[in-house]
Amino acid sequence: MRVLVVEDDRELGPAITAGLRTGGLAVDYASSLAEADLKVSVNRYDCVVADRGLPDGDALGLIGAWRRAGRTVPVLVLTALGAVEDRVAGFEHGADDYLVKPFALAELLARVRALGRREQHPRLPELTVGDLTLDVPSRRTRRGGVLLSFTAKEFAVLEALMLRAGAAVTRGELLERCWDEMADPASNVVDVVIANLRRKLGPPDLIESLRGVGYRIREPA
Known part of the structure; x- marks a missing residue:
């Protein structure tokens, strides 16, 4: 299972990447929306984990653009923005899951695996x-x-x-x-x-x- 982590925090991004790799996933890393968009255009991912506040904008805008372009890769939004209206906005823009910081790595790994299974083989556990x-x-x-x-x-x-x-x-x-x-x-x-x-x-x-x-x-x- 291959995952893309989109996070600009220089400590948190590598920590999430390392944690998911320890859980057995193949993980690529991007620190901006432009870099994430490029990687999704050339690689096949089973799931994308994206922070909202990136240096070049809100990840929800990119998720919405992917959905309008027909990209169905599952996206989990990982952010400190946890108000009800923030979560609702995430789903309205096409996110598949929404996890608020701070979070437990075990829960993130379980959610990512669940999204990946849904994409790969929803009827074949x-x-x-x-x-x-x-x-x-x-x-x-x-x-x-x-x-x-x-x-x-x-x-x-x-x-x-x-x-x-x-x-x-x-x-x-x-x-x-x-x-x-x-x-x-x-x-x-x-x-x-x-x-x-x-x-x-x-x-x-x-x-x-x-x-x-x-x-x-x-x-x-």
């Missing part, structure tokens, strides 16, 4: 391929009824593959969905995670390598 089951809300994975343990990145890659079960998923698509903009597209980070997934999932192998393309998860023959 549980994904299944063969004897492998991935419970998205609880972030638990079982194969043959046995509970498996994965890192946050491994879980994200496995989820991306299972959402497209039977179809090819390129390395570029996995990088875009599961890593942030700091990832080096020439590195072997995807291959390393896939190797770890295969080892932990055990036989028979569910993940098929597609030479020159990427990977596909499928039910064993």
